[in-house]
Amino acid sequence: MHEHYHDVVDLDPFGTPVPFADAAVRSGREYLCVTATDTAPLCGAHFESGVRSYGAVPRNTEFHAEMGLRVLLSALVRTAARYDVAARPVLSHVSSHYVRTYLRLESGARAADRRIEDLGYLDHCQHCLWRDHEATLVADPVDDCPDCGRSTWTAGPIWLGPAHDAGFVREVAAAIPDGFGTAEKSRDLLETVADELHEPTHYDQHRLYERWNEPATAMDEFLAALRAAGFDASRSHYGGTTFKTDAGVAAIREAVD
Ligand SMILES: [Zn+2]
Known part of the structure; x- marks a missing residue:
């Protein structure tokens, strides 16, 4: 090199x-x-x-x-x-x-x-x-x-x-050949990454509810509540219970309460 x-x-x-x-x-x-x-x-x-x-x-x-x-x-x-x-x-x-x-x-x-x-x-x-x-x-x-x-x-x-650059990520997803053994898994990953907000950190919904001493709600419902309160929210590829939002932790609590 x-x-x-x-x-x-x-x-x-x-x-x-x-x-x-x-x-x-x-x-x-x-x-x-x-x-x-x-x-x-x-x-x-x-x-x-x-x-x-x-x-x-x-x-x-x-x-x-x-x-x-x-x-x-x-x-x-x-x-x-x-x-x-x-x-x-x-x-x-x-x-x-x-x-x-x-x-x-x-x-x-x-x-x-x-x-x-x-x-x-x-x-x-x-x-x-x-x-x-x-x-x-x-x-x-x-x-x-x-x-x-x-x-x-x-x-x-x-x-x-x-x-990431969402346009680039979607082009990569579209170019994955069907014959690849990991095609489906790769496309799922890329779809989640493409939709991720550009916030530099993510939250784990279960960790938050542990802190709040309450059972966690369904993820889609949770994200919908954040959006209804005027915040951006997306899932993230770091785990099934992880998400990104521009809301701070206190605002999240208020939005989903
Ligand atoms: Zn603190």
């Missing part, structure tokens, strides 16, 4: 792709595809290893799979930016213990600057599941959770921008 250009570079190493990332962004002309299987460092379960490999602070939140994806995207976007290359995620998913992303590459310092603008920090309360994020290079964490007053965690710099 240090010696030749390629239209598409696909990194699928054992463990972290970081040792190959510099060569890959220099070699790739159109797309860079990356798999990472070191999900424990990425999501903050192996904290020091995650900090070392990815140059970011990961936090083991209840949306750990997405935390891992956004820590990986942050590292890849920053690696590309070092070579004046803008890396834009067009499809990303976390499936069976690996993280997978496809990035569209574009040369140019200004384009790379715009990608950097989508990096930032995330505050999270593991007690009431409140969270907030800010796209910034200078972390400004909250002191305590504004909802419950307890201490919070800060993660970053993580990727806060869109992790």
Whole structure:
């Protein structure tokens, strides 16, 4: 990869792709595809290893799979930016213990600057599941959770921008040959990803109801209540009880009560 250009570079190493990332962004002309299987460092379960490999602070939140994806995207976007290359995620998913992303590459310092603008920090309360994020290079964490007053965690710099491009994802879904053994499963995954909101975190409906000491309601009904209250809401591919919304945790409670 240090010696030749390629239209598409696909990194699928054992463990972290970081040792190959510099060569890959220099070699790739159109797309860079990356798999990472070191999900424990990425999501903050192996904290020091995650900090070392990815140059970011990961936090083991209840949306750990997405935390891992956004820590990986942050590292890849920053690696590309070092070579004046803008890396834009067009499809990303976390499936069976690996993280997978496809990035569209574009040369140019200004384009790379715009990608950097989508990096930032995330505050999270593991007690009431409140969270907030800010796209910034200078972390400004909250002191305590504004909802419950307890201490919070800060993660970053993580990727806060869109992790997929719905048009691209639908084109991929349409191009899957029927003969593929995983065709149906892949199309289901892509359909869910294409419809996902671009919020940088997701909620697990069951975790919320556990906090509220109530039995969970049906997912479709739950999402309909959020939409009826004026919020955007979508399922997410991170699990059957996961969803994304632009409502905060207190507003969710009010909308579905
Ligand atoms: Zn809280």
